[in-house]
Amino acid sequence: MTSLWLRGLMARRPLRLWGSALGVGLTVAFLAFLLSFIAAGTANMTRRAVASVPVDWQVLLGQNTGRAQAEAAIRAASPVRTLAAVGYADVPGFTAHTGGTVQTTGAGKVLGLPPGYRAAFPAELRPLIGSPDGVVLSQQTAANLHAAVGDTVTIGRYGAAPVGLRVAGIADLPQADSLFQAVGAPKGLAPQAPPDNVLLLPRARWDALFAPQKAARPDTVREQLHVRLGTALPSNPGRAFAQAGTLANNVEARLSGGAVVGNNLAAKLDGAREDALYAQALFLFLGLPGALLAGALTLSVAGASAGQRRTEAALLRVRGAGDRTILRLGAAEALLVAGVGTVLGLLAYALLSPLVTPGTAVGLPLLALPVLAGLILSLLAVLLPTLGAVRSSTVAAQRQVVGRAGTPLWQRLSLDLLLLVLAGVMFWRSAAGGYQLVLAPEGVPQASIQIEAFVAPLALWLGGTLLAMRLLGLLLRRGALTRLLRPLAGTLAGTVAAALGRQRSLLTRGAALVALATAFAVSTSIFNATYNDQARVDAVLTNGADVTVTGTANGPAGPRLAALGALPGVAGTQPLIHRFAYVGADLQDIYGIDAAHFTQVSRLSNTYFGGTTAQGALAKLRARPDALFVSQETVNDYQLSLGDRLNLRLLNARTHGYGTVPFTFVGVVREFPTAPKDSFLVANASYLAKATGNPVAEVALLKVSGSPQAVVDAARQATRDLPGVTVTDLATVRSRIASGLTAVNLAGLSRIELAFAALLLAGATGLVLALGLAERRRTFTVLGALGATQKQLGAFLSGEALVVVGLGGVFGGVIGLGVAQTLIKLLQGVFDPPPEVMVLPWPYLVGLLAAAALSTLAALRLARAASNRRVTEVLRAG
Structure with missing residues (x-):
C-alpha cells in the first residue's frame, strides 16, 4: 500500500x-x-x-x-626547517665623510648574518644596490649618512676603538619591526619603532669586530637564533x-x-x-x-x-x-x-x-x-x-x-513591535561605541563571538516581516486595495478586493515569505557589493593607485613620470613625495602631494580624515602652502591644537644636513594611500620640495585605463635601470594585504548566496503562488461556469499576484535595506576603512526583479490553465 x-x-x-x-x-x-x-x-x-x-x-x-x-x-x-644564529650589537653611532661634509648619526645596531641567511629568510632583506653579501647599509641609514656603495662608514663601539668599513651594498629591511623586536621585554616597555640606523655584516666579520665590545660591555652584544619551524x-x-x-x-x-x-x-x-x-x-x-x-x-x-x-x-x-x-x-x-x-x-x-x-x-x-x-x-x-x-x-x-477569523496571537502580543524595538536597542548598543563583535584577548587561546550581535539583524528581519503582515492584513480587511487594483480589475476592483480580504490569512502568509526572500536577497547583495567596493578601497589605500612605481632616495621614480605617462593604457599620472621627518626625536614618514590633482589617480575616503571630509582636507592643503596633516597618535603625543606651528627636521639636498622647516597643523589624518598605519604626515609637495631643495618625487602613481598587468610590465621595463624600484598593481596588493579576511572566499560565497537568493525568491513568488492558486482552482472553475470571462478571472489572479508578489516585494525591499545597514554597522571589523555609504548592486537587483516577474508569470499561466479545465473534471478531482 x-x-x-x-x-x-x-x-x-x-x-x-x-x-x-x-x-x-x-x-x-x-x-x-x-x-x-x-x-x-x-x-x-x-x-x-x-x-x-x-x-x-x-x-x-x-x-x-x-x-x-x-x-x-x-x-x-x-x-625545524631552518635555524640561523644572528648577532646583535648596539653601537653609539655611525660616521661618514661624503661630498666634503661629515655626517654623524645617533645610536644604531649592527647585525651579524650567517651564510645563507638571505636565502633562508628572504622576506627580511631586500637588496637595492650593490652586493648584499658584504657590508650592507639599510636604506634609511644610507640616506642619513649620504653614503653610497664604495664609501667608508665608521662604526663606533662601546669599550673599543671605532672601525671603518667600506660599503658593499644598500638594502631595505621590510620586516624591521619584528627583526628588532625587544624579545623578552615586558609588555609596554618595548621600543615603539625599529632603529633608524642599521648596518649588516657577515657573521664571521661581526664576531671579530665585536669580540672586544662583548668583553667590555656584554650587555650590548646579544645572540638570537632565527628559526623556521617544520611542524x-x-x-x-x-x-x-x-x-x-x-x-x-x-x-x-x-x-x-x-x-x-x-x-x-x-x-x-x-x-x-x-x-x-x-x-x-x-x-x-x-x-x-x-x-x-x-x-x-x-x-x-x-x-x-x-x-x-x-x-x-x-x-x-x-x-x-x-x-x-x-x-x-x-x-x-x-x-x-x-x-x-x-x-x-x-x-x-x-x-x-x-x-x-x-x-x-x-x-x-x-x-x-x-x-x-x-x-x-x-x-x-x-x-x-x-x-x-x-x-x-x-x-x-x-x-x-464561515465567519470572522480571529486575530493571531503574535498580533495580540504586538510581537512585531517588540522585535523592532529589540532590534533598535541592540543596534544602538553597538553603534554607541566600545562594542566588539569578536572577543579575542591577546595571548589568550580562547576567543568568542558576541552572540547577541545576531539579535539586531534577526529581530529586524522577523519584526519587519511581521509588521508587513499586520499592515497588509489591515489593507485587505478594510478593502483599501480597491484603487490599487483598478488598473488590473477595472469595474471588478471592489469585488476582487473583497475576495482578497476573505483570503487575507493565506495571502499575508504568502506575502510574508516573499518579503523574507526579498529582504534576504537585497540585504545580502548590498552587503556583498559594499564589501567588494571596500576591498578595492583597502587595496587603493595600500597601493596608492591602479599601478604604483615606488623608487628610492637613490633611484626616485619621479623623473620617469613623463615616460610612464606615455605608456599604453596609462590614463593619468601623479608624483608622490615620500621622505622622513623628525617630529621631536620621533622619525616619521612624510608625504607630499599635489592637492589639486591627487584624486585624479587615487581615491580618498572621508574616513581618512578627522573632523573634515576628503575634499575639505584637500581644500585646506590648497589654502596655505605650509599646511600639514598629522596622525592622531602624534597629535596626542605632542598635545597639538589646530593652527599650531610645528617645526620638523628634514634632510636638505643642498646642505646634506637636517634643517628645521616650519609647518602649520591644520588637521588630523587617520589613513592615507601608501602610508603606514602608525604615525605619518601629509603636506603640499611644492612646499616640501622648496623647503628641502629637492623637487624629485620618489613615487609615481598611475591611473590605468587598459590592462593593469600590461602597464606593470611596461613600467618595469621603463624603470629597469633604477636601483631598488618596485612596480605593484591593485590585484597583486589585494591578494596580500594585511587583513586575514582577504583569505575568505567571499566572492564565491557571494555567487552562491545571490544565486540561492534568486532561486528562493523565484520559489517564494512562483511556487507558493502556484500552489495557493491551485488550491483554489475549484473557485475559479465555478466562476467560469457561472459566466466569468477570462479577463475577469485574470483580474482575480492578478490581484492575488499583486498582493503576494508586489506588496510582499516592496515590504521586503524596505526591510532588506534596513538589514543591510545593520549588517554593515555590526560587521565594521570586516571593513578597513569603514564604508561611507551602502553600495547598491543595480544589475543584480534588476535581475532579481526579472526572476520574480518571470516566476510570477509562470504561476499565473499555470493557474489560468487550471481554471480552464472542465467543471466536472475539477469538481471530481481530489
Missing part, C-alpha cells in the same frame, strides 16, 4: 512533492556550502598567516646559555595559535629560563584567529538566513497543500484506514521528500563546489549536519501537517467555517 500511495503522489501531486523536495535540497546544499566556506576560509587564513611570517621564532640566548644547548632544545621541541599546524587559526604557544613554552622550559622565545608565528596567528571568528560571523550573518529561508519555503509549500492533506486523510478514513496507517503513509512521504531533497542538495554541492571552493570539501562528519537538517525539515514539513489532518479529518471538521 505504501508504494502504491507514493506512486499516486508522484502522479497526482507532483508539484507538492517536488516543491517540498526542492526546498529540502536547497537547505541541504546551502548548509553544505556554508560549512565548506567556513572550513576553506579558516584554513586559508592559517596558511596565509604562517606563510607571511618572515621568522617563526627569534630565540634570544642568555649570557650563560650556549648556542649548541639552545639548538638541541629547539630541535627536541619541534621539527604541521592545525588548519584552525585558534588551535594553531595554541600549539605554537605550547611549543615555544616547551623550549623555554627545556632551557630553564636561559633563553626567551620571540614567537612571531603565534603573534601572527593571534591576529588570524580573530579574523577567523569575523569570517565565521560573516558567514553566519550572510548564510544562515538563507538556510532558514529555504526551510521556511519548504514549510510553506507543505502548508499550501493543507487542504489536500485533510481531504486525503478523510478519504483514507472513509475507506477503512486507521490513524496509524495514515501517519505511516505521511512518514513514507516525508522520507521520500527527505531522500530526494538530500540527494539533490548533495549533488548540487558536489557539482558546484569545485568551481566555488576548489581544493576544499566538507568531510563526511560535517556533511551529516546538512543531511540531518534535511531530514528534520522533511518531518516538520510533511509529517506534522499529516498529523494535523488526521486530527481534523471528521465530517464536522471538514465543514467550511
Whole structure:
C-alpha cells in the first residue's frame, strides 16, 4: 500500500512533492556550502598567516646559555626547517665623510648574518644596490649618512676603538619591526619603532669586530637564533595559535629560563584567529538566513497543500484506514521528500563546489549536519501537517467555517513591535561605541563571538516581516486595495478586493515569505557589493593607485613620470613625495602631494580624515602652502591644537644636513594611500620640495585605463635601470594585504548566496503562488461556469499576484535595506576603512526583479490553465 500511495503522489501531486523536495535540497546544499566556506576560509587564513611570517621564532640566548644547548632544545621541541644564529650589537653611532661634509648619526645596531641567511629568510632583506653579501647599509641609514656603495662608514663601539668599513651594498629591511623586536621585554616597555640606523655584516666579520665590545660591555652584544619551524599546524587559526604557544613554552622550559622565545608565528596567528571568528560571523550573518529561508519555503509549500492533506486523510478514513496507517503513509512521504531533497542538495554541492571552493570539501562528519537538517525539515514539513489532518479529518471538521477569523496571537502580543524595538536597542548598543563583535584577548587561546550581535539583524528581519503582515492584513480587511487594483480589475476592483480580504490569512502568509526572500536577497547583495567596493578601497589605500612605481632616495621614480605617462593604457599620472621627518626625536614618514590633482589617480575616503571630509582636507592643503596633516597618535603625543606651528627636521639636498622647516597643523589624518598605519604626515609637495631643495618625487602613481598587468610590465621595463624600484598593481596588493579576511572566499560565497537568493525568491513568488492558486482552482472553475470571462478571472489572479508578489516585494525591499545597514554597522571589523555609504548592486537587483516577474508569470499561466479545465473534471478531482 505504501508504494502504491507514493506512486499516486508522484502522479497526482507532483508539484507538492517536488516543491517540498526542492526546498529540502536547497537547505541541504546551502548548509553544505556554508560549512565548506567556513572550513576553506579558516584554513586559508592559517596558511596565509604562517606563510607571511618572515621568522617563526627569534630565540634570544642568555649570557650563560650556549648556542649548541639552545639548538638541541629547539630541535627536541619541534621539527625545524631552518635555524640561523644572528648577532646583535648596539653601537653609539655611525660616521661618514661624503661630498666634503661629515655626517654623524645617533645610536644604531649592527647585525651579524650567517651564510645563507638571505636565502633562508628572504622576506627580511631586500637588496637595492650593490652586493648584499658584504657590508650592507639599510636604506634609511644610507640616506642619513649620504653614503653610497664604495664609501667608508665608521662604526663606533662601546669599550673599543671605532672601525671603518667600506660599503658593499644598500638594502631595505621590510620586516624591521619584528627583526628588532625587544624579545623578552615586558609588555609596554618595548621600543615603539625599529632603529633608524642599521648596518649588516657577515657573521664571521661581526664576531671579530665585536669580540672586544662583548668583553667590555656584554650587555650590548646579544645572540638570537632565527628559526623556521617544520611542524604541521592545525588548519584552525585558534588551535594553531595554541600549539605554537605550547611549543615555544616547551623550549623555554627545556632551557630553564636561559633563553626567551620571540614567537612571531603565534603573534601572527593571534591576529588570524580573530579574523577567523569575523569570517565565521560573516558567514553566519550572510548564510544562515538563507538556510532558514529555504526551510521556511519548504514549510510553506507543505502548508499550501493543507487542504489536500485533510481531504486525503478523510478519504483514507472513509475507506477503512486507521490513524496509524495514515501517519505511516505521511512518514513514507516525508522520507521520500527527505531522500530526494538530500540527494539533490548533495549533488548540487558536489557539482558546484569545485568551481566555488576548489581544493576544499566538507568531510563526511560535517556533511551529516546538512543531511540531518534535511531530514528534520522533511518531518516538520510533511509529517506534522499529516498529523494535523488526521486530527481534523471528521465530517464536522471538514465543514467550511464561515465567519470572522480571529486575530493571531503574535498580533495580540504586538510581537512585531517588540522585535523592532529589540532590534533598535541592540543596534544602538553597538553603534554607541566600545562594542566588539569578536572577543579575542591577546595571548589568550580562547576567543568568542558576541552572540547577541545576531539579535539586531534577526529581530529586524522577523519584526519587519511581521509588521508587513499586520499592515497588509489591515489593507485587505478594510478593502483599501480597491484603487490599487483598478488598473488590473477595472469595474471588478471592489469585488476582487473583497475576495482578497476573505483570503487575507493565506495571502499575508504568502506575502510574508516573499518579503523574507526579498529582504534576504537585497540585504545580502548590498552587503556583498559594499564589501567588494571596500576591498578595492583597502587595496587603493595600500597601493596608492591602479599601478604604483615606488623608487628610492637613490633611484626616485619621479623623473620617469613623463615616460610612464606615455605608456599604453596609462590614463593619468601623479608624483608622490615620500621622505622622513623628525617630529621631536620621533622619525616619521612624510608625504607630499599635489592637492589639486591627487584624486585624479587615487581615491580618498572621508574616513581618512578627522573632523573634515576628503575634499575639505584637500581644500585646506590648497589654502596655505605650509599646511600639514598629522596622525592622531602624534597629535596626542605632542598635545597639538589646530593652527599650531610645528617645526620638523628634514634632510636638505643642498646642505646634506637636517634643517628645521616650519609647518602649520591644520588637521588630523587617520589613513592615507601608501602610508603606514602608525604615525605619518601629509603636506603640499611644492612646499616640501622648496623647503628641502629637492623637487624629485620618489613615487609615481598611475591611473590605468587598459590592462593593469600590461602597464606593470611596461613600467618595469621603463624603470629597469633604477636601483631598488618596485612596480605593484591593485590585484597583486589585494591578494596580500594585511587583513586575514582577504583569505575568505567571499566572492564565491557571494555567487552562491545571490544565486540561492534568486532561486528562493523565484520559489517564494512562483511556487507558493502556484500552489495557493491551485488550491483554489475549484473557485475559479465555478466562476467560469457561472459566466466569468477570462479577463475577469485574470483580474482575480492578478490581484492575488499583486498582493503576494508586489506588496510582499516592496515590504521586503524596505526591510532588506534596513538589514543591510545593520549588517554593515555590526560587521565594521570586516571593513578597513569603514564604508561611507551602502553600495547598491543595480544589475543584480534588476535581475532579481526579472526572476520574480518571470516566476510570477509562470504561476499565473499555470493557474489560468487550471481554471480552464472542465467543471466536472475539477469538481471530481481530489
